[in-house]
Amino acid sequence: MAMAALVSASAPPSSLRGGGGRSAQQFDYKTRYFDQKIDHFGFVEDSTFKQRYLIANKYWNKDGGPILFYTGNEGDIAWFCNNTGFMWDISKELGAMLVFAEHRYYGESLPFGKKTFSNLNNLNYFTSEQALADFAVLIRNLKETIPGAQNSPVIAIGGSYGGMLAAWFRMKYPNIVVGALAASAPIWLFEDLTPCEAFSNIVTKDFLKSGKGCAESIRHSWDAINNLSSKAEDLKFLSSIFHLCSPLQESDIVIFKSWLVNTWVNFAMMDYPYEANFLQPLPAWPIKVVCNFLRDPLLPAKSLLQNIYQAVNVYYNYTGTVACLNISETSTSNLDDQGWYYQTCTEMVMPSCTNGVNDMFEPMTWNLQVFSDNCKKDWGLRPRPHWMTTVYGGKSIGSHSNIIFSNGGLDPWSSGGVTKSISDTLVAIFIPEGAHHLDLRSNNKHDPPSVRKARALEVQYFKKWIKAAKTESGEMYNSSNH
Numbered sequence: 430m431a432m433a434a435l436v437s438a439s440a441p442p443s444s445l446r447g448g449g450g451r452s453a454q455q456f457d458y459k460t461r462y463f464d465q466k467i468d469h470f471g472f473v474e475d476s477t478f479k480q481r482y483l484i485a486n487k488y489w490n491k492d493g494g495p496i497l498f499y500t501g502n503e504g505d506i507a508w509f510c511n512n513t514g515f516m517w518d519i520s521k522e523l524g525a526m527l528v529f530a531e532h533r534y535y536g537e538s539l540p541f542g543k544k545t546f547s548n549l550n551n552l553n554y555f556t557s558e559q560a561l562a563d564f565a566v567l568i569r570n571l572k573e574t575i576p577g578a579q580n581s582p583v584i585a586i587g588g589s590y591g592g593m594l595a596a597w598f599r600m601k602y603p604n605i606v607v608g609a610l611a612a613s614a615p616i617w618l619f620e621d622l623t624p625c626e627a628f629s630n631i632v633t634k635d636f637l638k639s640g641k642g643c644a645e646s647i648r649h650s651w652d653a654i655n656n657l658s659s660k661a662e663d664l665k666f667l668s669s670i671f672h673l674c675s676p677l678q679e680s681d682i683v684i685f686k687s688w689l690v691n692t693w694v695n696f697a698m699m700d701y702p703y704e705a706n707f708l709q710p711l712p713a714w715p716i717k718v719v720c721n722f723l724r725d726p727l728l729p730a731k732s733l734l735q736n737i738y739q740a741v742n743v744y745y746n747y748t749g750t751v752a753c754l755n756i757s758e759t760s761t762s763n764l765d766d767q768g769w770y771y772q773t774c775t776e777m778v779m780p781s782c783t784n785g786v787n788d789m790f791e792p793m794t795w796n797l798q799v800f801s802d803n804c805k806k807d808w809g810l811r812p813r814p815h816w817m818t819t820v821y822g823g824k825s826i827g828s829h830s831n832i833i834f835s836n837g838g839l840d841p842w843s844s845g846g847v848t849k850s851i852s853d854t855l856v857a858i859f860i861p862e863g864a865h866h867l868d869l870r871s872n873n874k875h876d877p878p879s880v881r882k883a884r885a886l887e888v889q890y891f892k893k894w895i896k897a898a899k900t901e902s903g904e905m906y907n908s909s910n911h
Contacts, residue, residue: 465538480567491576498584506531533555584607595610596832603829632693633787774804
């Protein structure tokens with residue numbers, strides 16, 4: 430999950446990107462639908478909708494074997510399922526059933542069908558709290574209706590926004606899940622829990638250490654663009670040199686720069702040690718490839734921007750099959766930026782800023798009022814920036830237990846993650862060479878040792894939680910029979 434809020438407080442943020450895998454693999458699962466309540470917290474709206482979930486039980490121990498439950502995030506659940514190889518890799522070892530639950534208002538799980546986004550009343554049930562309640566109700570139903578699952582311990586797993594949901598799920602429903610793995614989950618990116626510039630600083634560091642002159646070239650590119658954005662012939666040059674599908678108008682420059690910012694952010698998120706096809710097909714260590722084109726930040730403006738295009742083209746046209754670049758697209762269509770923008774305009778308000786000195790971006794302050802005004806203009810409502818810390822505790826989460834927070838040193842979202850253990854049961858795992866939830870991806874021969882160790886440690890905790898839950902279940906059974 431890249432964030433265009435880096436560009437301006439008025440630009441709609443695109444989503445946190447969840448999931449992970451070498452490329453979209455096709456795994457063997459069955460698709461199911463559950464009649465889910467539209468509103469879990471009121472009694473007037475009593476309708477239901479079809480929540481999609483995917484289930485795989487090839488290796489499941491049908492006598493109470495564990496359930497690994499993926500807390501779906503902002504997109505099509507089949508895409509997340511096929512891109513989360515870690516769960517599939519460990520299912521045999523744990524004798525686990527796999528369940529991937531789709532987040533309401535995404536994919537096929539639309540509470541009001543084609544009319545879901547047609548009016549604000551229909552969007553009123555689009556909250557993280559309702560989504561967590563969906564997961565809890567679905568799990569109870571699965572345990573009640575699948576023979577052998579009644580005493581199955583459930584572990585929540587998610588990445589990015591899905592990782593936030595996994596952590597919050599364990600916090601809010603410890604009776605439903607025995608533990609959670611929250612991978613690349615920026616649960617502290619709200620209000621002033623994290624400095625607003627921390628995200629952009631990590632993106633910049635990734636480029637600084639990948640090649641001399643690289644981050645500096647990007648920093649210098651903004652002035653070059655600004656100086657070539659007012660005359661018709663300059664706009665024609667930009668459109669031509671970047672091979673854009675539609676010619677730039679002067680009014681498009683903010684969107685054009687936002688597109689570039691999101692591209693650099695996505696490179697940082699997807700800086701994996703091997704070829705991958707997640708948001709886009711990319712080479713191994715893509716930022717190093719990019720930096721080969723960005724060695725001289727002092728070039729004249731037009732020459733510098735020609736190099737910027739070559740760098741950007743690594744992201745959008747690594748396969749060499751793309752005829753032109755579209756500045757309205759930065760990633761796969763399996764993610765839903767419309768839904769995520771609504772969420773950022775209600776609950777998921779994550780401040781970001783840049784200063785152009787410690788980072789490679791144009792200076793931009795965080796302005797909540799401007800952000801709120803744009804949400805009002807676009808959606809007819811205003812965000813509640815303090816609600817997430819109120820409902821989920823902010824940094825006061827020490828009373829909770831059995832949550833693993835994993836973060837990668839290359840991932841900008843780690844800026845808002847839990848990177849130091851809070852207690853023996855609120856454990857932080859840090860992966861220095863890791864980009865966005867590298868640990869949720871399939872095993873790969875090019876994986877750095879740090880992610881191999883991280884996955885092994887995660888499985889070790891899973892086994893510990895499963896054993897404790899089985900012991901507790903057995904004690905409860907014995908006491909009930911005396």
